[in-house]
Amino acid sequence: MGFPLDIFKKDPDKYFILNYAPLFAKLTDFEKTLIMQKSKVVEYNKGDSIYRQGDLPSAFYCVISGRIRIYTQPQASRSGFLHQGVAGTADSAASDANRETLEYLNCGKYFGMISLLTGDNHSVNAEAANDSKIIEIAKDDFEAILHKIPKLAIDLSQTLSRRLTRKEQHIEKKIFESNIISVFSAAQNIGRTLYAINLALSLKKETGRSVILINIVKDSNEAYQDFGSFARAEANPVGSFQMLKFDSSVIQEDYIKHAILSDKQSGMNIVNVLFDSANTSFAARLNVFLTYFTGSYHYIIVDIPPLLDEVIFNVFNQSDSIHLVANYHTSDLKSAKMLLSGLFDKINYPQEKIKLILNSQEEKNKLGNDEVFSLLKCAIYATLPYIEKRYRGDMASRSLVWEYPELEYSRSVRRIARDLGNTRTGLALGGGAAFGLAHIGVLKVLEREDIPIDMIAGSSMGALIAALWAAGLSSAKIEKIFMEFNNNRRRTYSLLMDFYIHKMSIAKGNKIRKFLEHHIGDMTFKDLKFPLRVVACSITKRQEVVFSEGRLVDAVMASIAIPGVFAPTQLNDDLIIDGGIVEPVPVGTLVKMGIKKIIAVNVLPSPADMVRNYEFKRKAFEEEKKIAQAGNLWDKVRHRIGVRVNKMFFPNILDMIVNSMQSMEYRIAESDCQKADVLISPVAEGVDWFDFFRVEKLIKEGEEEGTRMLSSVKSVLSE
Numbered sequence: 001m002g003f004p005l006d007i008f009k010k011d012p013d014k015y016f017i018l019n020y021a022p023l024f025a026k027l028t029d030f031e032k033t034l035i036m037q038k039s040k041v042v043e044y045n046k047g048d049s050i051y052r053q054g055d056l057p058s059a060f061y062c063v064i065s066g067r068i069r070i071y072t073q074p075q076a077s078r079s080g081f082l083h084q085g086v087a088g089t090a091d092s093a094a095s096d097a098n099r100e101t102l103e104y105l106n107c108g109k110y111f112g113m114i115s116l117l118t119g120d121n122h123s124v125n126a127e128a129a130n131d132s133k134i135i136e137i138a139k140d141d142f143e144a145i146l147h148k149i150p151k152l153a154i155d156l157s158q159t160l161s162r163r164l165t166r167k168e169q170h171i172e173k174k175i176f177e178s179n180i181i182s183v184f185s186a187a188q189n190i191g192r193t194l195y196a197i198n199l200a201l202s203l204k205k206e207t208g209r210s211v212i213l214i215n216i217v218k219d220s221n222e223a224y225q226d227f228g229s230f231a232r233a234e235a236n237p238v239g240s241f242q243m244l245k246f247d248s249s250v251i252q253e254d255y256i257k258h259a260i261l262s263d264k265q266s267g268m269n270i271v272n273v274l275f276d277s278a279n280t281s282f283a284a285r286l287n288v289f290l291t292y293f294t295g296s297y298h299y300i301i302v303d304i305p306p307l308l309d310e311v312i313f314n315v316f317n318q319s320d321s322i323h324l325v326a327n328y329h330t331s332d333l334k335s336a337k338m339l340l341s342g343l344f345d346k347i348n349y350p351q352e353k354i355k356l357i358l359n360s361q362e363e364k365n366k367l368g369n370d371e372v373f374s375l376l377k378c379a380i381y382a383t384l385p386y387i388e389k390r391y392r393g394d395m396a397s398r399s400l401v402w403e404y405p406e407l408e409y410s411r412s413v414r415r416i417a418r419d420l421g422n423t424r425t426g427l428a429l430g431g432g433a434a435f436g437l438a439h440i441g442v443l444k445v446l447e448r449e450d451i452p453i454d455m456i457a458g459s460s461m462g463a464l465i466a467a468l469w470a471a472g473l474s475s476a477k478i479e480k481i482f483m484e485f486n487n488n489r490r491r492t493y494s495l496l497m498d499f500y501i502h503k504m505s506i507a508k509g510n511k512i513r514k515f516l517e518h519h520i521g522d523m524t525f526k527d528l529k530f531p532l533r534v535v536a537c538s539i540t541k542r543q544e545v546v547f548s549e550g551r552l553v554d555a556v557m558a559s560i561a562i563p564g565v566f567a568p569t570q571l572n573d574d575l576i577i578d579g580g581i582v583e584p585v586p587v588g589t590l591v592k593m594g595i596k597k598i599i600a601v602n603v604l605p606s607p608a609d610m611v612r613n614y615e616f617k618r619k620a621f622e623e624e625k626k627i628a629q630a631g632n633l634w635d636k637v638r639h640r641i642g643v644r645v646n647k648m649f650f651p652n653i654l655d656m657i658v659n660s661m662q663s664m665e666y667r668i669a670e671s672d673c674q675k676a677d678v679l680i681s682p683v684a685e686g687v688d689w690f691d692f693f694r695v696e697k698l699i700k701e702g703e704e705e706g707t708r709m710l711s712s713v714k715s716v717l718s719e
Contacts, residue, residue, distance in 0.1 A: 013041045017064045017135055020591060021108040023155065024062075031149050038141040044128035055122045057115035060142045065675070066132025067719075068105040072124050104129060104719070106422070106596055113156060116142060178294040181420070182319040184304045184312075185326065186335035191359045192325045195384065195413065196303035197398045199323070202410075202417035204268045205401060209298035209421070212260070212269040214290070216304055216315075217243075219274070244273045246285040256292075265402055269297075275305065283311045290318055299420075313346055321353045321420075323381075328358065328367045333375050340378060355381035357416075369526060382416050385409050415454050415530065424454040425717060426595035428587045428676065430669060431460025431580030433562070433658060433689040434698065435603040437482060438682040439465040441702025442601050443475035451713060455595055457533040457586035459579035462601070463559035464516070467552055470532040471520045479699055481519065486695040496692065506654075509557060509566040516553045523552045533593065534559050535579035535586045539568065544582040546589055564657050584665035587672045597716050600676035603702075604666045609683045616685045658689050677716040680709045 018024045018032045027035075041064065044050065050061065053072060061068075102124060105111055115122045116139060137145065146153040183199065185192040193215075200213040244259045261270040273289070276282045293300050302319070304312055316322055322343070326336045336356075343349040356378050358369075369380055385408035387400075401410040418424045427446070429439045439462060446453065458466030468478050485492045498511050525532060525548055534547040534555040547555035558569035558576040569576040583589060585602045605613060629636060673679045682705035687694050 011036055011041065013064050013133060014039060014135060017062060017108070021062055021110070023108075023110055023152070027149065027152065031152070034148060035137070035145060038145060039135050039137045042134050042136050044132045044134065046128055046130045046132075048128045050126040050128065050134070051112065051122050053122055053125050057112060057119070057122060058139055059112060060110065060116055060137040060139075061112045061126070062110040062135045063105050063107055064133040064135055065107060067129040068109075068111065068132060068134070069101060069127050069129040070103045070105060070111065070124050071099045071101045071127075099125075107591070108594075117156065178298055178300060179321075179420070180290060180294070180300045180302065180319045181321050181323060182302045182304055182315055183323045183325065184316075184339070185306050185324070186339045187306055187332045190325050190327055190332065191384070192306075193303055194398055194400075195323070195325050195357060195359075196301055198401045198410070198413045199417060200268050200270075200299070200301040201263070201266050201399055201401045202414045203299045203301070203421060204266045206414055206417045207298070207421035207423055210269075210296065211267075211299045211301065212271065212293055212297045213301045213303065214293070215270065215272045216275050216286075216302065217272060218305055218307075244271060244289075246273075246276065246279060246282055246289070256289075263399075265399070275307070275311070277311070283314045286311060287314060287318060290315070313342070316343060316349060319353075321355060322349070323355045323357050324378075325357045325359060326372075326376075328360075328372065330367065330375075333367070333372060337376055340376065351378070354378060357381060358383045360384060360386040382412065384412055411452075414452065418452065418454055422594075422596050424595050425452055425597045425599065426590035426593070427453045427456045427466075428585050428590055428598060428600045429456065429458040429462030429466045430585035430600070430602045430604060431462055431578065431665065432584075432603040432662065433461055434687065434692045434694065435605070435683070435689060436461025436465060437692070437695055437698035438603050438684065438702030438705070439601055440475055440479050440482065441682065441699040441704070442680055442706040443469055444479070444699075444703050445706035445710060446599075446713075447475050449710060449714075451599075451717065453530065453599075455531040455533070455590060455593060457535065457589045457593075458559070459535040459583055459586045460560055460562075462586075462603075463534045463536075463579060464556050466532060467516075467534065467556045468519060470528040470530060471523055471552065472529050473519065482695045482699075485693055487693055489693050492693040506564070507566050509561070512560070512566075513553060513557055516556060520552055525549045525552060525555075528552075531593075533586065533589050535583045535589055536561075536569075536576045537579055537581040538571075538574045539563075539577050539581075540574040544579070544589075545571070545574075545576055562658065563661070565654060578661075580661065580665045582668075583672065584669040585673055585676075587676050591675055597719075598676040599678045599680065599713060599716075600673045601680045601682070601702075602669050602673055603682060604662055604669055605683050606666060606670075606681075607663075613685055613687075655690075662689065678709060678712045680705055682706070 014036045018027070018035060024032060024035065044066070050068065051058070111126060112122070114120070146156070181199075183192055183196040196213060196215075200211050203209070204211040244256065256271070259271050262268075263270065273286070290300065290302070302315055304315060324336060324339070326332055340354070343354065344351070356376065358372065358380055360383060367375075369383075372380060387407065387409050400407055401414055404410055405414075415424075429436070443465070445451075456466045456470055458464070465478065468481075469475070473481075485495070495511050495515060497507050498509070532548075532552075536545045536547065536555070536558040537543070538545050545558070547558070554569065557566075558571070559579040560566065561568050561577045563577055563581075579586070584604060585600050587598055587600050590598050682698075682702040684694070684697055684701040687698060691698075
């Protein structure tokens, strides 16, 4: 069953969030329709209060757009391990200086659930951090929904159980929600600890939130070898390098605080715990110890030695996710497979919460990613690039993301951290034929300013530029490639047009295919430096097609197939054409991938731009006419011939088709780009959609507009 058409037309915001938010996305169409009928969309202005600390619960909330600030006032707490006083009610007139922000919630995040399910008054405040839209479900309607959708009730109950378990421990709750991430490898010398350290550092760097790294070791020498540099950085003598030992019945809070090291450069905290297999109460105490930190840290990274012990499985069971670090050696992968079997059999750990991290190796005969998946039956979450020997020789500090941020290893770990922290940045490059060359200028600015991009999506000409960039070509290299066509009409049109007689187009596109193959070869989506999505349109089914696997050139050729100009691509029984037909600027594609911060580049001229462009050309024509009339006979004749030739060819059928398409696409793009955090719109005067030879002018326009919007980009990334 599909959504009733009238409901979709009436409530597009509800339709969007029910298909995007992880809590709702897996529900059936019938269940989503029920929620749509029993919910409403409410708009809040920046600073508006949604509910206050101490209020009775009245609704369930989920963010559609904007950001929601969850905050409370600092409360004096009683000292002692695992004990704290009850928080008081926040003053409604409290200034920002007296508020303690716990979390910012963005698209897809829900709140108000604990108080609604427990019947307790709200323990925090919620207000709109900026103009926001929220889907609200009244208390009675929410209870009716849970009664009719049991699996939704189960999901929420599991979340509630985890939060209440921590609450029952009387944990001092300084943050809204914490995340325990266990890092493990099935064998030694895989790069587990190096990854754990740099993941913790990256989470601190990329999210700005509180992070602690808990290092579980078998002996103190191992801890000092891995983390001694942090102690030296604080001028601590070796003798003061603390190790936590759970060898007493009571663990005092002062004892824990004294054992915590702080990395002055990043602000990340570290604590070392000595593993004691002979201590029968070790597992229980470690469990309480981890729970204790959930009240003070957003991210708790646990570096676990490769021991298949009950204590280790106990840590896994408490973790929100497990990062399994492996390499490409068959023997190590088989050990990892045994570990995975134990996780599934012993504690029934959810497979989707296991992140497989593969460390690349220098050897060329390593297994391929497909072979790894076939062996482990576990999807590869991320691949860490090989660290060159010149960097391996100086890794005493192990802080690669701080010491060597330019390393691909560092960039990869930081990208993982942004994914975990829900701070990934996406770049949407739109279609626009020749106008799309302006994308290159925008890329130059992003590279120059070291703006991190975690995923890129492209449509039509934007897909072509995005594919080249994701394949590893720098903006300077891409600019050099296209500058070979600058002001050279003959060479440009020779590349674009390989005329042939066909019922569906005037050009086959073989020359462009060869052009792409020359620069990106047989690369597939798996070979790219970072994730790419290429948007096209199935004209057979009249719906979008998003390519994320397969041969890169094939995806780009499908996305740039302008109707009537280039031959469509046949995929199974579908005919695939230009992606701009359905999604001219692929913001929605990035939203569906969970990207939280989106930079959109729309190169399509607006109606106002077209009016200005018309006036620009008219004035230029009048100026040329005056010059010709003031010149000699030959100047006048040449001008008249030029006018007649222009009238013979323009406007033509292609011009009519493309201009009509772009007029429609601009309207769609204008709406879609409202979901982006930053919109860059480089539009060059006096340029037409077919002016692929105006390379320098278009790139310059993209660079200038990208520079103008740079402060907005940096502002969004810093939030």
